[in-house]
Amino acid sequence: MNRQIRQLAVGLLACYVVLFVALNYWQVGRKPELDARFDNTRQVLREFNRPRGPIVTSDGVVAAVSFPTAPGEPYNYRREYPTDDLLADITGYYTFAFGSTQVERLYGDVLTGTTTEQQVRGLGDLLGGTVETTGTVELAVREDAQEVAKFLLGGRTGSVTVIEPKTGAIRAMYSNPTYDPNTFVNADFDVAEGILTDLQNAEGNPLLAQAYQERYMPGSTFKVITTGIGLESGLITLDNTFADEREWVPPQTTDPIQNYNGSLCGGDLATVFARSCNIPFAQIATLLGPEAMVEGTKAWGIGEELPIDLPRPAASTFGNTDNLSEELPLLAIRGFGQSEVQMVPLHMAMVAGAIANGGQMMKPYAVQATYDQSGRTLDRTSPEVWKTPVSATTAEIEKQLMIGVAERGTASCCIALEGGIPVAAKTGTAQLGDPSNPGLSHAWIIAFAPADNPQYAVSVVLTNAQSTPDVAVTGGRLAGPIAKGILDFLLTGAGSQPVTPAVPGDGT
Amino acid sequence: MSDLDTATAVDPAVDSPLARSRRSTELTLVIMAALITGAAYTITALGTNAEIPPGIIFFVAILLGLLLCAHVVVRLVARGADGTLLPLAALLHGIGFVMIARLDDELAGLQATWSLVAIAAFVATLLVVQRATDLARYSWLFFFGGAFLLLLPLAPGLGVNINGARIWVSLGPINFQPGEFAKIALAIFFASYLADRRELIAASTWRIGPLHLPEPRYIAPIIMAWGFAVVVMVFQKDLGSSLLFFTLFVVMMWVATERLSYLLIGTVLFAAAAYFSWTQFGHVQTRVDIWIDPWADPLDKGYQIIQSLYGLADGGLTGTGLGRGNPGQVPEAQNDFIFSSIAEEWGLIGATGVLMAFILIVGAGLRIALRTDRTFEKLLAVGLTTIVGVQGFIIIAGVIKVVPLTGITLPFVSYGGSSLVANYVLLALLIRLSDSSARRLGELPDDPTPNERWKAWRLSRQLRRAERQAVA
Numbered sequence: 001m002n003r004q005i006r007q008l009a010v011g012l013l014a015c016y017v018v019l020f021v022a023l024n025y026w027q028v029g030r031k032p033e034l035d036a037r038f039d040n041t042r043q044v045l046r047e048f049n050r051p052r053g054p055i056v057t058s059d060g061v062v063a064a065v066s067f068p069t070a071p072g073e074p075y076n077y078r079r080e081y082p083t084d085d086l087l088a089d090i091t092g093y094y095t096f097a098f099g100s101t102q103v104e105r106l107y108g109d110v111l112t113g114t115t116t117e118q119q120v121r122g123l124g125d126l127l128g129g130t131v132e133t134t135g136t137v138e139l140a141v142r143e144d145a146q147e148v149a150k151f152l153l154g155g156r157t158g159s160v161t162v163i164e165p166k167t168g169a170i171r172a173m174y175s176n177p178t179y180d181p182n183t184f185v186n187a188d189f190d191v192a193e194g195i196l197t198d199l200q201n202a203e204g205n206p207l208l209a210q211a212y213q214e215r216y217m218p219g220s221t222f223k224v225i226t227t228g229i230g231l232e233s234g235l236i237t238l239d240n241t242f243a244d245e246r247e248w249v250p251p252q253t254t255d256p257i258q259n260y261n262g263s264l265c266g267g268d269l270a271t272v273f274a275r276s277c278n279i280p281f282a283q284i285a286t287l288l289g290p291e292a293m294v295e296g297t298k299a300w301g302i303g304e305e306l307p308i309d310l311p312r313p314a315a316s317t318f319g320n321t322d323n324l325s326e327e328l329p330l331l332a333i334r335g336f337g338q339s340e341v342q343m344v345p346l347h348m349a350m351v352a353g354a355i356a357n358g359g360q361m362m363k364p365y366a367v368q369a370t371y372d373q374s375g376r377t378l379d380r381t382s383p384e385v386w387k388t389p390v391s392a393t394t395a396e397i398e399k400q401l402m403i404g405v406a407e408r409g410t411a412s413c414c415i416a417l418e419g420g421i422p423v424a425a426k427t428g429t430a431q432l433g434d435p436s437n438p439g440l441s442h443a444w445i446i447a448f449a450p451a452d453n454p455q456y457a458v459s460v461v462l463t464n465a466q467s468t469p470d471v472a473v474t475g476g477r478l479a480g481p482i483a484k485g486i487l488d489f490l491l492t493g494a495g496s497q498p499v500t501p502a503v504p505g506d507g508t
Numbered sequence: 509m510s511d512l513d514t515a516t517a518v519d520p521a522v523d524s525p526l527a528r529s530r531r532s533t534e535l536t537l538v539i540m541a542a543l544i545t546g547a548a549y550t551i552t553a554l555g556t557n558a559e560i561p562p563g564i565i566f567f568v569a570i571l572l573g574l575l576l577c578a579h580v581v582v583r584l585v586a587r588g589a590d591g592t593l594l595p596l597a598a599l600l601h602g603i604g605f606v607m608i609a610r611l612d613d614e615l616a617g618l619q620a621t622w623s624l625v626a627i628a629a630f631v632a633t634l635l636v637v638q639r640a641t642d643l644a645r646y647s648w649l650f651f652f653g654g655a656f657l658l659l660l661p662l663a664p665g666l667g668v669n670i671n672g673a674r675i676w677v678s679l680g681p682i683n684f685q686p687g688e689f690a691k692i693a694l695a696i697f698f699a700s701y702l703a704d705r706r707e708l709i710a711a712s713t714w715r716i717g718p719l720h721l722p723e724p725r726y727i728a729p730i731i732m733a734w735g736f737a738v739v740v741m742v743f744q745k746d747l748g749s750s751l752l753f754f755t756l757f758v759v760m761m762w763v764a765t766e767r768l769s770y771l772l773i774g775t776v777l778f779a780a781a782a783y784f785s786w787t788q789f790g791h792v793q794t795r796v797d798i799w800i801d802p803w804a805d806p807l808d809k810g811y812q813i814i815q816s817l818y819g820l821a822d823g824g825l826t827g828t829g830l831g832r833g834n835p836g837q838v839p840e841a842q843n844d845f846i847f848s849s850i851a852e853e854w855g856l857i858g859a860t861g862v863l864m865a866f867i868l869i870v871g872a873g874l875r876i877a878l879r880t881d882r883t884f885e886k887l888l889a890v891g892l893t894t895i896v897g898v899q900g901f902i903i904i905a906g907v908i909k910v911v912p913l914t915g916i917t918l919p920f921v922s923y924g925g926s927s928l929v930a931n932y933v934l935l936a937l938l939i940r941l942s943d944s945s946a947r948r949l950g951e952l953p954d955d956p957t958p959n960e961r962w963k964a965w966r967l968s969r970q971l972r973r974a975e976r977q978a979v980a
Contacts, residue, residue, distance in 0.1 A: 004763040005763060005874055008763065008894070009874045012894075015901045016863050018910060019863055019901065019905060019910065020863055022909075023820070023856055023863075027823055027824050031824050033821075035821055040822075046828065049834070
């Protein structure tokens, strides 16, 4: 019988070897395929059932927070956004079935406490009794500034972005249209899917954070860049003067370029900058030539994705530059920010910031710190220079030019700040050139203040603004008051008071 | 024969070093199993809700207490037995308990109670069955007992349908599956019956055409027992157990008669029965359809197996981490699907550990069968080992889609009192068989059992009394 028993042993061993092979097949061989199957919810579910820390603004307002659900609910937590749509562009949303965006997406590991550092600290804390490892993300953005920005926009499409020129900290970044994540994050699959589909198809793409994920024709605000490139090259100085002209015919064409409204415009650099004549800047671009202009715009970061700490930033563009030497009229027009030039609103705030900061353009950041479950700092964003497009001397010259815009130029109507705080600005009115609707424009302003010791740099854009017979859209008139409003609030208004420091990890 | 030579040299007065080393191996391994379980319990709790379980010291103490109690009883009444069986069972039991506790608090409490009962049953079995050969004397009792247990769920008022299978008996607050015990009873009956008549059955004097078959009267009771089991299983819709009984019967016949033809005939019979039930029963067809393509009905019939496979894939090589997976996605995760829960959270590595534990139990069981010189004990060891090994294979293969899924518990691991208690009884029997053969091989002195001592004492008293009377 022993022979049969040995054979039985071999047989049973073979059975278990088959099981081992099958386990390998499922757990290793077909793992990638099974993990990727659409109806496989394991990976999302695993993260979704973990506690998740809050996102707070730099003035201590909770922008996103999780609450445990009642027993029997499908998920262990529900995510809420107490500020509704105010900070949606920055926090993003966090859903079970439709993924997550913005800070919720990029800082998911910190919020759920799965970074190695948090895990290690969590082990240490175990002995002391605390065991939750969820983290807190503190935004650089201020809730109060955000509210003011939203109020000033008043429902018009466009965006307001405020950065600190010296650090790159984003203190406000609000755009219309936007959305309220609360409407779908905790909803049933079908309801959530319906709302998200509607939002995706809605005009103006509310789900997009236009301020850093969209780009628009910048109009005359681009002259800051053209002037900067000219001054850096040495071909242009403050002493240059430009003839009073209504029209100018660039090379390679017979089609003339006109100033805004076909007006007569000329003078020294400071004058044409303040009055925002178009022809002088078309001439500067032509004088510099395609190569210098393209290289120059690269020095300002144009063509690169913005180095912001949020997902999927847009890149500004100088347009197609393949045959620019054959297309000098296009180069001329791009010199004053029309045609194919498109700038990201945040990037324009950074342009103003670079002038304010002695020529150094800082990396913008929306998150200034992360904390562990006990409120200890995990990481604090340290300011970094991204580009140095102009020297300190050029920056100083351009600052004076921009002060001129605010004091006696196109922005003088609307930007004078409370308490006479000096301010520097540049307006822009990008005519979209729609033949059926010539009055359709993007109204821009970029500004920084106080001009002698810049604290804040602003970019405001009202997109697709419609001129009426009574009121023509201009950057100064439409965007100017918004820039003034937010700067006043931050420098002399309620927002100039010291903000309450954030209290991260308060038991959530 | 060298074993016997050395055995004769052992001074009965001196304790056997072999037995002592086996017991210290067992003690070390049992403590390790308890520590692994305690550590897994802690890590799982940390993974689930980031908390060290408040009663962890208490938990480990109780666990260790229970296992040490079992160990001490083995030391007292079966000290020559194999030292690995109890620790292997304890490890599987521990891993299963940790997973059940992680899936459902309430079930964990019940399972803890059942664990207590199971260890008590283990101790009781070792104490009651002091000589393995005693079992052979009651083989017919086991036959009728097993038949009775199998029929019990069909009794009106007692049997309960749970998940489509009528294998449960409800007695007041207690539900149990008598089938779990019936398989042990029938294994004992088969072993005893075949041990007595294996030559007669193997002789195959009855000829039908080219076939040589045993005399009908010798084989009839076995066919009856087997047919009885199969028919009852079909009525109770318990495919897994049915398959297990088939295999148990065929394997024991084959080993007893040493004739491969029994294995072949058994396989053919099984294939025929499987085909027949596939054509006749809707639930069998469903099982096969799901096995072939679970994604044909991913939200209903195929849901359980698909979720099991997703769990396996999510676990991958190293697992999601204890308490960090979502094994609760699989319906009945604590029961039939406990293996896929383990594979999800412990990964391929942990799951392979479980497979190896089963292989080692099978190895230890069959080694007992090889070592013993008595036919009955050989066959019983083969039968009991086959039950554990095949049952483990059927359910693991089912949840990882190697064979169609048949509902059956994973020995020692799954939730369920009857299963746990029955498997600990089975384990005690294997340990008893192991100890008996060690004693006969002379590895330790064959002291009389307490029962024999008691009888001897009574006898001597009677003798003395008789002497005194004679003197008087």
